[in-house]
Amino acid sequence: MESKKDPILGIDLGTTNSLGALFRDGQPEILRAGSGDDGLVPSVVSYTQEGRVCVGKQALAELSSNPHSTIYSSKRFFGKTYSEIEPELSKLPFKIEGDAKSLNFRIGDRVFQPFEISAEILREVQKLASKAAGMELKRAVITVPAYFDDQQRSETRAAARAAGLEVLRILNEPTAAALAYGLDLKKEGTVAVYDLGGGTFDVSILQLRDGVFKVLSTSGDTFLGGDDFDHAIAEYILDNSQMKDEELSSELLVALKIAAEAAKKRLSDLEEVSISIHVEEPKFSFEGKLDRETFNQMIASRIKKTLRSCKGALKDAGLTKEDISEVVLVGGSTRIPYVREQVQDFFLKTPYVGLNPDEVVALGAAVQGGVLEGCKRDVLLLDVVPLSLGIETLGGAVTKILLRNTTIPVSITEEFTTSVDNQSGIIVHVLQGERELVDDCRSLGKFSVSGLPSMPAGLPKLSVNFTIDENGMLKVHAHEERSGKAASVEIAPSIGLSKEEMDRIVEDSIENAMDDFELRMIVELRNKAERILVALDRTLDRARDLMEKPQIEEILVCAAETRELLLKRERNKEVLERVIDRLGDLTRPLADLIFNDATHEALVGKAVKEV
Amino acid sequence: MLCSSCGAEPISSIYCQCCESLNLGAKPGNPFEVFQLPAKFPLDKELLESRYLLLSRATHPDQVTEDFRSDSRLLFFSSKVNESYRKLKDDFLRAQSLLEIQECYQGLDPNRLPEGFLLSMLEIQEDVESYTDNPKDHQQSLEEIEERMESAVKESFREINHSYDFLGVSGADERQKLQEVKTQLNTVRYYRRVLESVERLLEEL
Numbered sequence: 001m002e003s004k005k006d007p008i009l010g011i012d013l014g015t016t017n018s019l020g021a022l023f024r025d026g027q028p029e030i031l032r033a034g035s036g037d038d039g040l041v042p043s044v045v046s047y048t049q050e051g052r053v054c055v056g057k058q059a060l061a062e063l064s065s066n067p068h069s070t071i072y073s074s075k076r077f078f079g080k081t082y083s084e085i086e087p088e089l090s091k092l093p094f095k096i097e098g099d100a101k102s103l104n105f106r107i108g109d110r111v112f113q114p115f116e117i118s119a120e121i122l123r124e125v126q127k128l129a130s131k132a133a134g135m136e137l138k139r140a141v142i143t144v145p146a147y148f149d150d151q152q153r154s155e156t157r158a159a160a161r162a163a164g165l166e167v168l169r170i171l172n173e174p175t176a177a178a179l180a181y182g183l184d185l186k187k188e189g190t191v192a193v194y195d196l197g198g199g200t201f202d203v204s205i206l207q208l209r210d211g212v213f214k215v216l217s218t219s220g221d222t223f224l225g226g227d228d229f230d231h232a233i234a235e236y237i238l239d240n241s242q243m244k245d246e247e248l249s250s251e252l253l254v255a256l257k258i259a260a261e262a263a264k265k266r267l268s269d270l271e272e273v274s275i276s277i278h279v280e281e282p283k284f285s286f287e288g289k290l291d292r293e294t295f296n297q298m299i300a301s302r303i304k305k306t307l308r309s310c311k312g313a314l315k316d317a318g319l320t321k322e323d324i325s326e327v328v329l330v331g332g333s334t335r336i337p338y339v340r341e342q343v344q345d346f347f348l349k350t351p352y353v354g355l356n357p358d359e360v361v362a363l364g365a366a367v368q369g370g371v372l373e374g375c376k377r378d379v380l381l382l383d384v385v386p387l388s389l390g391i392e393t394l395g396g397a398v399t400k401i402l403l404r405n406t407t408i409p410v411s412i413t414e415e416f417t418t419s420v421d422n423q424s425g426i427i428v429h430v431l432q433g434e435r436e437l438v439d440d441c442r443s444l445g446k447f448s449v450s451g452l453p454s455m456p457a458g459l460p461k462l463s464v465n466f467t468i469d470e471n472g473m474l475k476v477h478a479h480e481e482r483s484g485k486a487a488s489v490e491i492a493p494s495i496g497l498s499k500e501e502m503d504r505i506v507e508d509s510i511e512n513a514m515d516d517f518e519l520r521m522i523v524e525l526r527n528k529a530e531r532i533l534v535a536l537d538r539t540l541d542r543a544r545d546l547m548e549k550p551q552i553e554e555i556l557v558c559a560a561e562t563r564e565l566l567l568k569r570e571r572n573k574e575v576l577e578r579v580i581d582r583l584g585d586l587t588r589p590l591a592d593l594i595f596n597d598a599t600h601e602a603l604v605g606k607a608v609k610e611v
Numbered sequence: 612m613l614c615s616s617c618g619a620e621p622i623s624s625i626y627c628q629c630c631e632s633l634n635l636g637a638k639p640g641n642p643f644e645v646f647q648l649p650a651k652f653p654l655d656k657e658l659l660e661s662r663y664l665l666l667s668r669a670t671h672p673d674q675v676t677e678d679f680r681s682d683s684r685l686l687f688f689s690s691k692v693n694e695s696y697r698k699l700k701d702d703f704l705r706a707q708s709l710l711e712i713q714e715c716y717q718g719l720d721p722n723r724l725p726e727g728f729l730l731s732m733l734e735i736q737e738d739v740e741s742y743t744d745n746p747k748d749h750q751q752s753l754e755e756i757e758e759r760m761e762s763a764v765k766e767s768f769r770e771i772n773h774s775y776d777f778l779g780v781s782g783a784d785e786r787q788k789l790q791e792v793k794t795q796l797n798t799v800r801y802y803r804r805v806l807e808s809v810e811r812l813l814e815e816l
Binding site: 377408 | 667671674686690697
């Protein structure tokens with residue numbers, strides 16, 4: 001059977017810019033609209049007053065004129081809650097809401113989660129890339145900062161899902177960079193990738209040998225990058241202006257951001273730059289200069305922090321600076337001369353700057369796409385888990401089962417026991433992070449092994465197994481050996497939303513993307529079919545008592561047929577309508593029997609759309 | 612054991628490099644068997660490395676076609692290769708693995724420590740704790756402890772290596788030697804714990 005699968009798009013979903021690349025004719029290639037196009041999609045999304053969404057360069061152009069409804073750096077807010085980013089708020093021109101558990105962007109009367117914004121960006125990258133490639137690209141390898149935790153990775157997956165992309169791999173950015181670098185230059189040895197982007201910092205140490213890219217260790221900070229340097233300059237401008245502690249308008253904040261970013265970029269070539277800002281409402285004027293030395297001082301403590309991560313990564317890899325054969329710089333912020341100097345001073349060697357820091361991550365993602373497609377066999381990537389994983393034990397402590405920087409795939413089993421006599425159940429609380437207390441780690445999920453027979457404390461033998469597959473997906477299984485009771489959980493990419501909420505958002509965003517009325521109808525029909533199936537599942541047990549066997553058989557056959565159609569994402573309206581009608585007819589007696597007509601309405605009734 | 616299909620001597624319990632075939636029915640066995648390396652404490656690191664890379668290529672799900680990728684045996688094998696590599700590469704885990712495959716392992720006293728050891732460790736730990744409030748003033752002392760612990764770890768591994776030399780030598784009291792290994796491994800754990808807290812303090816400076 002011919003099983004030629006679609007090519008896999010490599011996407012660098014960056015804080016500031018995003019980019020798509022494809023592996024073709026034996027090498028990765030940036031997808032551009034034409035020779036004049038850089039292919040970059042600024043990671044900016046703007047919602048116009050007419051309800052139109054614009055993304056990328058167009059949205060960037062809206063920033064000044066439409067500051068309340070234009071969102072940038074959405075990736076920086078992945079996995080964050082309102083409480084965590086509160087200190088940042090006064091620096092942002094757009095509105096953020098939420099509490100200790102959530103975070104939303106507010107635009108007019110609509111709210112968006114960070115992943116919904118990123119979904120728009122992914123959709124745009126996919127659209128442009130498909131156009132450039134001359135074919136519809138639906139499968140993707142998407143890069144994330146290596147130090148992203150499970151929650152942040154889940155949000156990335158959610159964004160991809162909402163954009164209608166099938167994610168074949170979530171790939172770490174420095175690893176992607178190393179792939180592109182090692183392949184292009186046929187390098188071998190031990191390499192440190194220092195990746196300082198718009199919002200995040202990563203350092204990874206890799207061993208390159210015989211086409212195998214083995215990650216030895218990785219470290220970083222998911223809230224440290226070029227945006228912080230912009231903020232520092234903006235603060236400098238405010239401190240040196242007549243502006244008193246008034247509420248800063250969105251217009252002014254955007255003007256500050258634009259001026260700060262421009263000054264930062266020019267300072268990479270010049271010793272001193274002049275900055276001028278004029279805003280009408282409220283009246284604000286600034287004329288001044290900023291020299292490189294002052295700028296360096298502003299960012300010094302943050303750069304120092306990145307070097308501490310480098311030190312940690314070296315230690316985790318069991319290496320010293322002398323073992324590193326090359327330091328590779330990635331990410332736009334490594335264009336800053338001070339960053340280069342500091343990295344050089346730390347590693348005691350001149351860093352390699354021959355890569356285009358804007359493109360190398362997307363190129364690496366495309367290489368991994370080629371590997372997964374099966375058209376690039378000589379490369380193998382051995383990646384690691386970035387953060388330790390463990391379970392909660394006595395007194396709110398975390399016992400680590402999988403240590404950070406363990407190569408995946410991996411499967412490890414550890415034994416635990418009870419602390420109280422006659423415990424009938426054991427709760428397995430799965431956590432991620434380096435700290436020792438539950439409260440300081442990220443909770444990934446909880447499940448319990450229940451129904452244990454009475455045993456004194458310490459007698460039960462609970463084996464807990466953590467398995468992580470090549471995709472980085474974690475499965476936890478626990479069983480009590482003496483009683484044979486078992487339970488397991490797949491830590492599904494959840495983002496603190498119930499499945500229903502997630503489905504609604506995905507559905508909404510698919511709808512947003514569809515300009516075609518027909519397609520919208522089809523989505524409605526699919527959802528309707530899905531609702532019937534869910535309702536049917538819930539009532540089937542009772543139906544068995546109330547209905548004749550052949551009748552039930554008929555319902556089951558029809559339900560299976562419907563499921564099949566949903567699975568293959570049927571796009572034919574008539575086919576869907578026919579099966580839904582039939583399912584409705586077949587279940588009518590069931591609804592009559594169990595409930596009343598009103599409930600039947602819920603079974604097959606029209607979707608009540610929430611606005 | 613020779614490869615059943617080509618008769619060559621394979622580099623792994625699950626893979627034959629000669630006919631490039633994965634033996635999906637095979638039991639991987641202990642870490643030494645996975646890499647077909649002698650069950651001894653001294654390790655040919657270069658050989659381990661090259662076999663690890665070969666085996667990773669043979670078992671990693673990314674290296675097979677998409678249809679075969681979800682085969683759970685592949686995930687099991689590649690996890691096993693990674694786990695075995697980790698256990699052999701690290702001195703502590705290798706010594707522990709070697710111990711676990713000995714017949715008398717279950718009969719050893721798992722918690723034994725040298726006489727007076729705990730007391731001396733407690734003293735050191737107390738010293739470290741007294742420096743926590745003000746590590747800056749005690750940098751030198753902390754560095755001294757760090758150095759002492761590091762050489763103690765090295766010494767323990769020398770002892771472990773020495774004890775393991777008796778494996779397979781006829782007439783040697785194997786059980787006693789293995790108990791010595793276990794005891795030394797226990798001390799390493801303590802040394803490392805102290806090292807960790809010292810390093811944390813030094814990092815703050």
